[in-house]
Amino acid sequence: MRRVVARLASRRPVVIHVDDAHLAEPTLVELLTHLTEAEDARLMILAAARGDVRDRRPELVEAARGGVVELGPLGDDAAAAIVRDLLGGAAAPPAVVERIVRAADGNPLFAEQLVSMMVDSGTLEHDGRRWRVRGDIDQVTIPPSIEVLVATRVDDLPATHREVLEAAAVVGAEFSREALRVVCDAGTAPRIDDVLPDLTARDLVVPPPGPGGGPHRFAHPMIRDVTYEGLLKRTRAVLHERLAEWGETAPHVPAEVADALGHHLEQAHRYRLELGPLDAHARELGRRAADRLGTAGRRALERGDMPAAANLLRRAAGALPEDDAPAARLMVQAGRAEMETGRIDEAAATLEGAAQRAGRAGAAGLASLARIEATRLSYTTGGGPDDDEAAALAEGAVSAFTSTGDDEGLASAWRLLLNVRLTGSRFGAAEQAATATLRHARAAGDPVLANRMQPVLALLSLRGPMPAYRAIERCRAIIAEVEGDRQAEAVARRALAHLRAMRGELDAARTECRRCREELEDLGWLMDAALVSLDSGPIALLADDPAGAELELRRDLEVLDAMGERNYIATTSALLAEALYRQERLDDAREALVFSRGTASEGDVATHTILAGVEGKLLAHAGDRDGALGHARRAVELARTTDDPTATGDALMDLAEVLRLCGDRPDALEALTAARERFREKGNLVALWRIAHIVERTRARR
Numbered sequence: 001m002r003r004v005v006a007r008l009a010s011r012r013p014v015v016i017h018v019d020d021a022h023l024a025e026p027t028l029v030e031l032l033t034h035l036t037e038a039e040d041a042r043l044m045i046l047a048a049a050r051g052d053v054r055d056r057r058p059e060l061v062e063a064a065r066g067g068v069v070e071l072g073p074l075g076d077d078a079a080a081a082i083v084r085d086l087l088g089g090a091a092a093p094p095a096v097v098e099r100i101v102r103a104a105d106g107n108p109l110f111a112e113q114l115v116s117m118m119v120d121s122g123t124l125e126h127d128g129r130r131w132r133v134r135g136d137i138d139q140v141t142i143p144p145s146i147e148v149l150v151a152t153r154v155d156d157l158p159a160t161h162r163e164v165l166e167a168a169a170v171v172g173a174e175f176s177r178e179a180l181r182v183v184c185d186a187g188t189a190p191r192i193d194d195v196l197p198d199l200t201a202r203d204l205v206v207p208p209p210g211p212g213g214g215p216h217r218f219a220h221p222m223i224r225d226v227t228y229e230g231l232l233k234r235t236r237a238v239l240h241e242r243l244a245e246w247g248e249t250a251p252h253v254p255a256e257v258a259d260a261l262g263h264h265l266e267q268a269h270r271y272r273l274e275l276g277p278l279d280a281h282a283r284e285l286g287r288r289a290a291d292r293l294g295t296a297g298r299r300a301l302e303r304g305d306m307p308a309a310a311n312l313l314r315r316a317a318g319a320l321p322e323d324d325a326p327a328a329r330l331m332v333q334a335g336r337a338e339m340e341t342g343r344i345d346e347a348a349a350t351l352e353g354a355a356q357r358a359g360r361a362g363a364a365g366l367a368s369l370a371r372i373e374a375t376r377l378s379y380t381t382g383g384g385p386d387d388d389e390a391a392a393l394a395e396g397a398v399s400a401f402t403s404t405g406d407d408e409g410l411a412s413a414w415r416l417l418l419n420v421r422l423t424g425s426r427f428g429a430a431e432q433a434a435t436a437t438l439r440h441a442r443a444a445g446d447p448v449l450a451n452r453m454q455p456v457l458a459l460l461s462l463r464g465p466m467p468a469y470r471a472i473e474r475c476r477a478i479i480a481e482v483e484g485d486r487q488a489e490a491v492a493r494r495a496l497a498h499l500r501a502m503r504g505e506l507d508a509a510r511t512e513c514r515r516c517r518e519e520l521e522d523l524g525w526l527m528d529a530a531l532v533s534l535d536s537g538p539i540a541l542l543a544d545d546p547a548g549a550e551l552e553l554r555r556d557l558e559v560l561d562a563m564g565e566r567n568y569i570a571t572t573s574a575l576l577a578e579a580l581y582r583q584e585r586l587d588d589a590r591e592a593l594v595f596s597r598g599t600a601s602e603g604d605v606a607t608h609t610i611l612a613g614v615e616g617k618l619l620a621h622a623g624d625r626d627g628a629l630g631h632a633r634r635a636v637e638l639a640r641t642t643d644d645p646t647a648t649g650d651a652l653m654d655l656a657e658v659l660r661l662c663g664d665r666p667d668a669l670e671a672l673t674a675a676r677e678r679f680r681e682k683g684n685l686v687a688l689w690r691i692a693h694i695v696e697r698t699r700a701r702r
Contacts, residue, residue: 001031002522006041013042020221021047022056026307027524033063034522073106082108086115091130095137103142109220110146116203117153150226153204163188164195165204169228170239170264174215176254182246183239215254237271240264241285248288262292262312269319289319294330301337301448304487306524310337314350317357325366328358332370335377342526342563344381348374365401369409372397376416382566387603391420407444411437415449418456425605425642427464434460454478455491462495462535465643468502468683475499487525490516498535502684506543513539513552530559531568537575542686546582553579570600574610581614590618609638609647613654620661632658649678649687656694665698672698 008014018024018032032045047060054061061068074082079101084092096118104111118124123140125132143149154162167183168175177196181189196216199205204223208214218224228236244264247257257264266289272282297312313334320327331354338347351374358367375393378384385393394417401409418433434456441449458478461471475496482488494516501509513536520529533556540549553576560569573596580589593614600607616632632655639651652675659668672695679687 002034002038002518005035005043006038009038009041009043013044015044015046018045018047021049021060022053024057024060027305029057029059030522030524033059034518036063036065074108075106076101079104079106079108079111082111083115086112087124087131093131093133093137096124096131096133099137099140107146109222110149112203113146113149113153114142117149117156120153120156120202146222147226150223151230153202154223154227154230157202160188160191161195161199164192165199165227166231166235167239168205168216168218169224169231170236171243171257172260173221173224174217176215176257179243179246179254179257183242233271233275237268237275240271241268244268244288262289262296262316265289265292266315266319283321286319286321290316290326290330292316293319297330297333297337298448301333302485304485304523304525306337306341308524310334310341310343313337322357323360325358325361325363328354328361328363328366328370331357332366332373335370335373339377340525340527342530342559342565344377344564347377351377365404365406365409368397368400369406369412372409372412372416376412376419379416380419380567381564382569382599382601386601387420387423390416394420407440408446411440411444411446411449414440415453420603423601423603423605425463425609425644425647427460427643431457431460431464451482451485451488454482455488455495458492458495462498463644463646465645465681467681468499472496472499472503486519487523487528490519490523490525491528494532494535498539501539501542502682502686504685506539506686509539510536510543510548526559527563527565530556530563530565532556533572534568534575537572537579541579541582542690544690546579549579550576550583566599567601567604570596570604571607571610573599574607574614577614578610581617586618586621589614593618605638605642606644606647609635609642609651612638613651616654616658617661620658625662628658628662645678645682646684646687649675649682649684652678653691653694656698660698668698669695 005014005016016035018028021032024032032047035041035043035045044066047064049057049060080097083097083100100111100114100118103114115124118140122134123137125134143152154165157165163184164180167180170183171179177192180192184192196205196207200207200216203219205216206219207216231239241264243257244261247253247261247264265285269278269282269286269289272278272285278286293312293316297309297316300306300309300312313330317327317330317334320330331350335347335350335354338350351370355367355370355374358364358370372393375384375390379390384390394413397413398410398417401407401413414433414436418430418437421427421430421433434453438450438453438457441447441453455478458475461474466474475492479489479492479496482492493512497509497512497516500512513532517529517532517536520526520532533552536552537549540546540552553572557569557572557576560572573592577589577592577596580586580592593611596607597611600611612631612635616628616630616635618628619631620628622628632651635651636648636655639648642648652671656668656671656675659665659671672691676688676691679691
C-alpha cells in the first residue's frame with residue numbers, strides 16, 4: 001500500500017480520508033503512521049476520529065505531522081444553516097430552527113436526526129410551499145443524547161421498517177438487498193424494495209451512489225450500532241445464523257457477506273453461549289466458526305500479517321469447547337504469531353493456555369508441543385532455561401516426538417535446538433537443526449514454518465565458514481525459492497546485504513537493510529524488524545561510519561527494551577559499545593558494555609566475544625595492561641570455539657588494537673596477520689582492506 005500511494009503521489013497530490021480512525025485495526029494504524037513518515041510525497045491524510053482517539057490510538061495522534069484540529073460544537077449560525085438545508089431550503093419557522101439548534105448543542109448529527117424525528121412524528125408538516133408546526137414546538141420531548149434520540153427513532157418505526165433496519169445492522173455497515181431478503185422474515189422480505197426508499201428519506205440509510213447499484217449503507221455508524229444494540233441476543237443469534245447459512249450455500253454472495261462468514265458464525269455461537277448451555281446445534285455453529293476463522297488466520301500467517309493472524313486464530317479457538325484439541329492447536333499458532341509481533345507476555349499466556357486445553361483434551365503430544373513453544377519463547381527472549389536445560393528439553397522432545405511420528409512436534413523441538421546452537425555460535429550444528437526443522441515442517445504440511453527456515457539458512461551462510469561469494473549465491477537461490485513470502489524474503493535479503501557489504505557494496509547493502517526493516521515493520525514482524533541492526537550496525541562499521549551504526553543499534557535497542565526482550569538485546573548493546581568505542585566515547589561505551597553484560601546469558605558466545613574485545617580496549621586506554629590483554633585474549637579464545645571466521649577475525653583485530661595501545665607492535669602485527677587469514681577465509685574484502693591500512697599505519701609508527 002505504501003508503494004501504491006507513493007506511485008500515485010508521484011503523479012499528482014493525493015488525499016486519503018479515514019473516517020472513525022479511533023476504530024482502526026493495528027495493521028491500518030501501522031500503515032497510516034508509516035505513510036506519515038514519507039518526506040517528499042505530496043500526500044495529505046485526513047483522519048477523522050472521536051476525542052477518545054488519544055487513548056485508543058495515541059500513535060495516530062503522535063504521527064499527525066500536520067497537527068490535530070480539535071472540532072468543537074458548531075456555532076448557532078452554522079447549526080441553523082444546516083437545519084434550513086435539511087428542510088430543503090423551504091421556509092422553516094424560526095421557532096423550529098431555534099428549538100433544534102438549542103437542543104442539538106452544536107452536534108450536526110443530533111440536528112439532522114431531530115429534524116427527521118419531527119417530520120416522522122408529524123410535528124413538522126410541509127404544505128407544498130413551506131413547513132408548518134403542528135402543536136406547541138416547546139412541548140416537543142427532546143431525547144437527552146444522540147444515542148437515545150436514534151434509539152427512539154428506530155423504536156418508532158413501523159414494524160416492517162424496523163425489521164429491515166435491524167436486519168441491515170446484522171449484515172454490517174454496508175448491506176445489499178440480497179442479504180436483507182435472507183435475514184428478514186418471509187413476510188417482510190418482499191417489501192424491502194418499498195421500505196429502503198422510506199428509510200433513506202428518514203435519513204437512516206444512504207442508497208448506493210450512481211445508477212450502477214451496489215450496497216446501501218447506514219447514514220452514520222452510530223445508527224447501525226444503536227439499532228444492533230436494541231436487538232435481543234436470541235434475535236441476533238438467529239439473524240447471524242441465517243446470514244451465515246446463506247453465505248455458505250448460495251452460489252453468488254455479496255462481498256460484504258462472504259468476507260465475514262466466520263464473524264457471523266462466531267456471533268451466532270457467542271450469543272447462544274451467553275443465553276445458556278449449548279446444545280448440539282450451537283456447538284456445531286462454533287466448530288464452523290472456528291473453521292472459517294482458523295482458515296482466515298492461517299492465510300494471514302502465510303501472507304505475513306501477524307496481528308491479524310493472532311486475532312483470528314484466538315477467536316477461532318474461542319469458538320470451540322475448553323476440552324477441544326483443535327482449539328489448543330489454534331492457540332499454539334496464535335502464540336507463535338504473537339511472538340513474532342513482540343507481544344511476549346501475551347504469547348506466553350496464550351501458549352500456557354494452549355498447554356492446559358490440550359491437557360484437558362487428553363492430547364499429550366499437543367500439550368508437549370505448546371510447552372516446547374513456550375520454552376522457545378522464554379529462551380529466545382531471556383529469562384528462560386539456560387543453554388544446557390533448553391538443549392536437554394529439545395533433545396528429549398526430539399526423542400519423544402520421533403517415537404510417535406509427530407512431525408509437527410519434531411519441527412518445533414528441532415527449532416528450539418536450533419536456537420540453542422545459534423546461541424553458542426555453532427553454525428554447522430545449527431544448520432543441521434535448521435535443515436531438520438525444514439524437513440519436518442514440510443512433512444507436517446506447514447508451509448509457513450518451512451518458509452521461515454529458508455532465511456535462517458541464509459543467515460547461517462553469513463555467520464558460518466561458507467565463503468562470501470558462495471553464500472551470496474545461496475542467499476539468492478533461497479530468495480528465489482521463497483518468492484511471495486515477504487517476511488522470508490526480507491530476512492534472507494538482510495543476510496545477503498551483509499555479504500554484499502563484505503564484498504565492497506556498502507551503499508547498496510545499507511539501502512537494502514533499510515528496505516528490509518520497512519517491510520518487516522509493515523508486516524507486523526516487529527521482532528524481526530528489531531534484529532535488522534545486528535547486520536545494519538556491523539555494515540555501518542565496515543563502512544567506517546560508527547555514528548551511523550550507533551543510530552541503527554540504539555533504535556532497535558529501544559524497541560527490544562520496550563518489548564521486554566532480554567536475549568538479542570544483549571548482542572545489540574554489545575555492538576553499540578563497539579560503535580561508541582570507535583567514536584572515542586569511552587564512558588558511553590562502558591555504559592553499553594555494562595548493560596549488555598548484565599543481560600547476556602552465560603552461553604551467548606557471540607555477545608561475550610564482542611564484550612571481551614571492547615573491555616580489553618577500554619582497559620588498555622585506562623593503562624591496565626594485564627587486564628586489557630587478558631580480556632582481549634579471552635575474546636580470541638571464545639571466538640575460536642565457534643566456526644565463525646568473522647567473529648575470530650574481529651577478536652584478533654581487537655587483540656591487535658590492545659597490543660598496539662600497550663606498545664607491543666610486533667605482536668600486534670602478528671595478530672593482524674592471523675585476522676587477515678580469517679577474513680580471507682570468509683572472503684571479507686572490506687575487512688582485508690581495513691587490515692592492510694592498519695598494518696601500514698602500525699609499521700609507519702616504528
